[in-house]
Amino acid sequence: MSNPIDDAAITAVLARHLTQSVQRQAVAVGNIANLDTPGYRAREVRFSEALDEQLAALKTSHPDHFGPQNPPAPPSGADAEVVETPGLPARRDGNTVQLDRELLNLTRATGDFAKAQTVLAAKFRLVRYAINEGR
Numbered sequence: 001m002s003n004p005i006d007d008a009a010i011t012a013v014l015a016r017h018l019t020q021s022v023q024r025q026a027v028a029v030g031n032i033a034n035l036d037t038p039g040y041r042a043r044e045v046r047f048s049e050a051l052d053e054q055l056a057a058l059k060t061s062h063p064d065h066f067g068p069q070n071p072p073a074p075p076s077g078a079d080a081e082v083v084e085t086p087g088l089p090a091r092r093d094g095n096t097v098q099l100d101r102e103l104l105n106l107t108r109a110t111g112d113f114a115k116a117q118t119v120l121a122a123k124f125r126l127v128r129y130a131i132n133e134g135r
Contacts, residue, residue, distance in 0.1 A: 024109035
């Protein structure tokens with residue numbers, strides 16, 4: 001039998017992953033929209049520090065630390081940082097957006113979203129199955 005607290009933590013991580021994927025998509029779309037804007041510097045979303053904090057929050061030193069009174073933190077996208085993408089060559093007009101790179105980033109973010117959404121949907125189907133007692 002699965003532990004409902006572990007399920008809550010996994011659901012929170014999946015929800016955060018969905019939020020982060022949407023943020024990556026938005027930044028890639030913004031970069032593409034500014035493809036012809038002189039002086040525009042391509043941007044990216046950084047999650048490394050946020051991921052470290054998120055993983056540290058899921059580690060427990062005692063199995064009773066997560067419980068109904070102490071659930072994991074809800075997902076949020078506030079821990080993402082949008083920064084200028086370093087190391088990209090600039091065109092004559094100073095723009096650093098590379099269309100092929102941004103389309104790849106957009107495709108990856110869309111795929112990440114789809115994977116997390118599929119897992120989350122499967123979890124909810126199992127819950128619905130259990131509620132309906134297998135009917």
